[in-house]
Amino acid sequence: MASSPSYRHIAARQGEAARAYAVLARDYARDRPFTAGIVFLLFVLACTRLFSGETVDAPLVGRKWWWEPRWLTRTRFFSNGWAIMGAAYDKYKDTAFVVQRSDADIVMLSNRCIDELRNMPEEKLSAIEAHTRNFGGPYTTIDMAIESNLHTRAVQQSLNPNIAKFHAPMEDELSWALVNYTKHISGSHSSKSSSSNLWHVTDVEDLLLNLIAHISARIFVGLPLCRHEDWIRINKACTINVFEVALTLRGVPRFLKPFYPLVACMIPGWWRLHENISTAKRLAMPMVFEHLQAKKSGGLKDPPLNLLTWMVDAAMNPTEADPAKIAHRQILLGIGSIYTTKLALVHICYDYCAYPQYLAELREEVEEALTESGTWDRATLDKMVKLESFMSESQRMNPPNLIAFNRIVKTPLTLHNGLHLPANTQIGVAAAHIQKDPDNFFEPDRFDPWRYYQSRQHPGEERKHRFAMTDLNHVHFGHGKFACPGRQLALTDIKMTAAALLLNFDMRFKEGSKRPRNISVHEMVFPEPGSVVEFRRRAVRQGVPALGVDISI
Ligand code: HEM
Secondary structure (H helix, E strand, O other): OOOHHHHHHHHHHHHHHHHHHHHHHHHHHHHOHHHHHHHHHHHHHHHHHHOOOOOOOOOEOOOOOOOOOHHHHHHHHHHHHHHHHHHHHHHHOOOEEEEEOOOOEEEEEOHHHHHHHOOOOOOOEEHHHHHHHHOOHHHOOOOHHHHOOHHHHHHHHHHHHHHHHHHHHHHHHHHHHHHHHOHHHHOOOOOOOOHHHOOEEEOHHHHHHHHHHHHHHHHHOOOOHHHOHHHHHHHHHHHHHHHHHHHHHHOOOHHHHHHHHHHHOOOHHHHHHHHHHHHHHHHHHHHHHHHHHHHHOOOOOOOOOOHHHHHHHHOOOHHHHOHHHHHHHHHHHHHHHHHHHHHHHHHHHHHHHHOHHHHHHHHHHHHHHHHHHOOOOHHHHHOOHHHHHHHHHHHHHOOOEOOEEEEEEOOOEEOOOOOEEOOOOEEEEOHHHHOOOOOOOOOOOOOOOOHHHHHHOOOOOOOOOOOOOOEOOEOEOEOOOOOOOOHHHHHHHHHHHHHHHHHHEEEEEOOOOOOOOEEEEOOEEEEOOOOOEEEEEOOEOOOOOOOOOOOEO
16 A cells, blocks of 8 residues: 555654654653652652543532542542532532532532422332442442332332331330330439439430330331340341441442442441341341241231331332331431431430520420320421421531432433433432522521421421421422332431420530531531430429320429
8 A cells, every 4th residue: 555654654643753752751751750650650640630521511520639539539528528519509509519429429409400300210210229329338238229119119109108107106115115215314213303413414316326226126026026126226226337338338439339249248237237137137027927837827916016027018029028128218217317317306405405405494384285285196297397497507507418319310401491310310408508598598597496387387387397208498308209118207207206305304515515507427417426415304394294204294
């Protein structure tokens, strides 16, 4: 071919030039090793930035310098997520921005985009896949939720329509748990005399975790299993174990993915989680068999009131009906519900201590509602509107999470504002910052316990502004088709427990202690450990149906 010699000629000249540059670089590096090192480092950093594969047309946030390598920005998000998201939200709240977590880039959308996305089917926009990726996937067994949504269906179709029936068992369980876990507070819970003027240091995290673990267990598996020491232990532990595995794996570079199975089983939480699951199977499978046997023999007049047997009845195929998997799903339910509910109550308790000026009004409302009806039923709890407002405000000021509406885009999407989201993009909205935005809330940094109560006083709004309702500015339970199915239960659990605490105890921070600030670890938000709370038993007013005590004046 006529052109071959000229190609060879050009290639030879390029080779010569490359060799010459290499010699130049070698000599330069020998004469000025330090400067050469810096130039090389900058070259590598520039390449990392240029070939970083940004696929969504939105600014990357969290970087201090434009040439900063991604791993550094990602590492910074570990403990600075709150500040990074706050600065980005102020700048880009009406458009979009990308936060870089150690394991994923998350495109944060304006909450105005939720309406066009909230009812999209799982095949187009997957909530469960996002939760699975966020929390360790196969390494925490969370991916079982992708195989089937049996536990979600059981909550939506069986638990929620029957929630009123659960008030009596929940009341009974809370009463039992209060007696058993607050004995130290007055010496003897049944004493009428007494030490009720003594303040006792109380680990609120631990107390509330025990109370919620019991109430949840009563609903999920009923008596007698809900009082089994091992059942309570595994349900309290499983969320922490999942966090440990998921957060550790988030920190392992993605190119080591083939080694994740090996890394996972080097994490102590992985072993503990698997112990939790096998204990769940050992304890719950006999209940499944018993229920199946009772159904077969036709001896089941009153179906048991618990989620486990409802799951057995709702199973639609052999995989769903597998007794081991049904028992395992109890752990999934525990992970989704116990820690989140406890966290909301811990914040309420801290707010009781931080704002004691509101407690008399709250107690009056609770006592009045209970005295009128004599029971803790749904109608009575519904009357506690100020308490519910306090709960919502506590959640607004102390969000459980920086990011909500976590989704994975399954088929490419273009939003109304023209933003294109390729398949496999992870998206979310800035749940915490939306609630601190002065465009959404009047004086958002002020704790106003009656904020939601007052909104409900407007004509036509009496049934709105409820704790478990979601809208574009309230997304801590998600919003739309895949919003948390257990939020009615969360409302009941939290309200009942928050009211019982008000009736039975005075609460305050120990001298020198104050309300903890909130800290973020990745997108998760917690109260900073270290604050000390004291409880003192109160005498419950005559005529009020007390829970967990028999001290009355
Ligand atoms: C304050 C307490 C709670 C909070 C803040 C909370 C929050 C959430 C959030 C943000 C989601 C994801 C929603 C979305 O993708 O848009 C979710 C899902 C879920 N929650 Fe809750 N939750 C709470 C209590 C509960 C309780 C008590 C249950 C008990 C049954 C529960 C069961 C579930 C389940 C099963 C899912 C998965 C839904 C699915 O697979 O589509 N949650 N929750």
